[in-house]
Amino acid sequence: MKKFLLSLAALTFVFGLTACSSSSEEKTTKKDTKTAEESSTPKVDIKKELVKFYMDLGNRINAKDADLNAYVAKASKEDAKPEELPTAEDRAKASASAAAVAEELNSYQVPAELKDQKADLEAAIKDYAASYQAKADELKKDKPSFENADATFAQGEQKLAAVYEGAKLLAPSLGKQVN
Numbered sequence: 001m002k003k004f005l006l007s008l009a010a011l012t013f014v015f016g017l018t019a020c021s022s023s024s025e026e027k028t029t030k031k032d033t034k035t036a037e038e039s040s041t042p043k044v045d046i047k048k049e050l051v052k053f054y055m056d057l058g059n060r061i062n063a064k065d066a067d068l069n070a071y072v073a074k075a076s077k078e079d080a081k082p083e084e085l086p087t088a089e090d091r092a093k094a095s096a097s098a099a100a101v102a103e104e105l106n107s108y109q110v111p112a113e114l115k116d117q118k119a120d121l122e123a124a125i126k127d128y129a130a131s132y133q134a135k136a137d138e139l140k141k142d143k144p145s146f147e148n149a150d151a152t153f154a155q156g157e158q159k160l161a162a163v164y165e166g167a168k169l170l171a172p173s174l175g176k177q178v179n
Contacts, residue, residue: 046167049113053121054164058177060104061128065178067097068135072179095139098132105129120163127156128174 071094074086086094106129110118134149153175161171 044113050167054172061101061178064100064104065097067093091139095136098136102129102133117163124156124159127152
């Protein structure tokens with residue numbers, strides 16, 4: 001009888017170990033599968049990508065808007081002497097500079113990593129491009145006025161801010177970076 005009970009206890013112990021080991025193997029297999037799936041689709045850090053996007057956009061504008069910024073600095077200088085005011089040549093260079101920025105922005109492609117924000121970012125870029133084109137057109141006049149262009153630029157700023165705030169980032173000011 002003792003041998004029978006001992007055999008029964010040993011058999012129960014073997015079944016218990018077998019059941020536990022197959023269960024843990026299934027869990028391990030599921031974990032390994034999940035880890036493999038996660039590693040096959042790399043996770044994109046949206047905040048990092050948005051910061052890179054903002055810096056790249058500002059750098060592209062700054063590469064082309066030097067003459068425009070020089071014109072604005074001269075034109076907005078208080079107590080400027082007549083010889084310090086912008087000339088027709090300065091205005092022509094500024095117009096070409098603004099047109100170059102508009103062209104650059106119209107050809108700008110939002111990075112693929114920002115596919116979820118692409119439509120909103122493209123709308124902001126479109127406003128920025130329209131603003132620079134409006135400045136280019138105004139600079140062809142004898143007395144240019146940037147009121148409409150500045151309003152369009154402000155619309156772009158609002159759209160850009162909405163994207164960044166949606167990602168829990170502080171809203172950037174492209175106007176501060178490029179002027």
